[in-house]
Amino acid sequence: MRPARPTRLVRLAAIALCCSLVGVAAVTAVVAAPPPAPVCGVCGSSVENVSVSGATGSGTLDIYVDETGDSLWHARVPVTESAAERYRTNATALKAAVERAWPRYHVADGDIRTVETALEDGTVVVNYTVDDIARRGVGESWVVDYFHEKDLATNYDQQARRVTLHTPDGTVVTNRPTDASVDGNAATWTRDSTGASDRDFDEAVYVTYGEDSLLGTASGHATIALTVGPPALRQGLIAGTGPGLLIGIVGVGIGRFVAGGRADVDTAALERAIAVIGVVGGLGFVLVGTLTSAQRVPPGVVTLAMLGFGYASLGSAARRVGGRLETGGLTGLAVLATIVTGGVTVALAGPPIYASPLLFGLATALFLPIGYAIERGRTPVVPLAIGAITPIAAATMAFPVSRLLHRFYVPLAVLQLLSWVAVVAVFGFPLALLGRELASEGG
Known part of the structure; x- marks a missing residue:
């Protein structure tokens, strides 16, 4: 040979x-990528030393998606009794405390349209709106792709004790987002008091939603595939x-x-x-x-x-x-x-x-x-x-x-x-x- x-x-x-x-x-x-972006804008940051003055915990965040794909972000941060009393009698101090709580990097940075602050039973409540976090997919399916539309260098830091994304009434979540528990039209990520939970929101996810049927589930998966x-x-x-x-x-x-x-x-x-x-x-x-x-x-x-x-x-x-x-x-x-x-x-x-x-x-x-x-x-x-x-x-x-x-x-x-x-x-x-x-x- x-x-x-x-x-x-x-x-x-x-x-x-x-x-x-x-x-x-x-x-x-x-190498020079930015630090993790907190999902909740006013719940604090593990990188930057910012939070609502007097906060006793990291709070919670609920994201409500409407029928057009726009959203309302509802953050609740518990505060001490003395801080609550100060904010109750001084709306300017409350507004200033919330403004100082925003970190330099957070998920909705640059996309927030309106911000409203209030105090409810010893808890600072911050409502802000973000447009176009979801879009229509295959058939009647919709997909929340906002967290993937950010810069590819973006990674996430939940910070909040709980983050729940609520899809519109009459729909259900049709996929299984990473590390989330799904119940009807809500996908929830939680973390314990030490922040050591492996079920928190620490990476970009897709959430699909639509009708509660086999066709709705299939349309959701087809939307994910095409996305x-x-x-x-x-x-x-x-x-x-x-x-x-x-x-x-x-x-x-x-x-x-x-x-x-x-x-x-x-x-x-x-x-x-x-x-x-x-x-x-x-x-x-x-x-x-x-x-x-x-x-x-x-x-x-x-x-x-x-x-x-x-x-x-x-x-x-x-x-x-x-x-x-x-x-x-x-x-x-x-x-x-x-x-x-x-x-x-x-x-x-x-x-x-x-x-x-x-x-x-x-x-x-x-x-x-x-x-x-x-x-x-x-x-x-x-x-x-x-x-x-x-x-x-x-x-x-x-x-x-x-x-x-x-x-x-x-x-x-x-x-x-x-x-x-x-x-x-x-x-x-x-x-x-x-x-x-x-x-x-x-x-």
């Missing part, structure tokens, strides 16, 4: 790696293109490396090796998940364990039926193995499904037809294309639900995707060898 010249592949890999690292370098552009889709795809392309090219290059490189080679292995030996790797890895994840979890095994660990078993099953199935399949059939077998693995994962752990591991499991499985096709002297266009798309798909699907601050998403996603590329290469190599042997045995 004449060894393939690696120069071109090395150059392409270097270019793809440089494209990926450009995304990592983007983090330097956000999130374009920016998610954009971020997915930026983060995933470089790693996707690397997967394609690694696939070609490994395919050419194994093509035409002959080692002291056959399909039976390769099947046993792949089975051992998959089963031992799957059992290892189950064991680690059992030992480290106080209750049931975490869904993410179940996904990784099922990928191990699916890897073993693919090797076994390929040896038994692969001799009767061509490149397209082996590609279908790889896709089917991934779908079955995902189905078993959902059956065991329940939704939601963890897409990224399954997508990279698919990329790994596709090394089977890649090795087969290159041994036959063909270009495995379809499996290479699917494998190259998987990082883009993974980054796109992860963006809307990422707990990371979105301004850091691309560089951190690129680093994670590059680690997945390495995993795909390591576990894809035995499958490429198996594909080569199936091709050679088939003549």
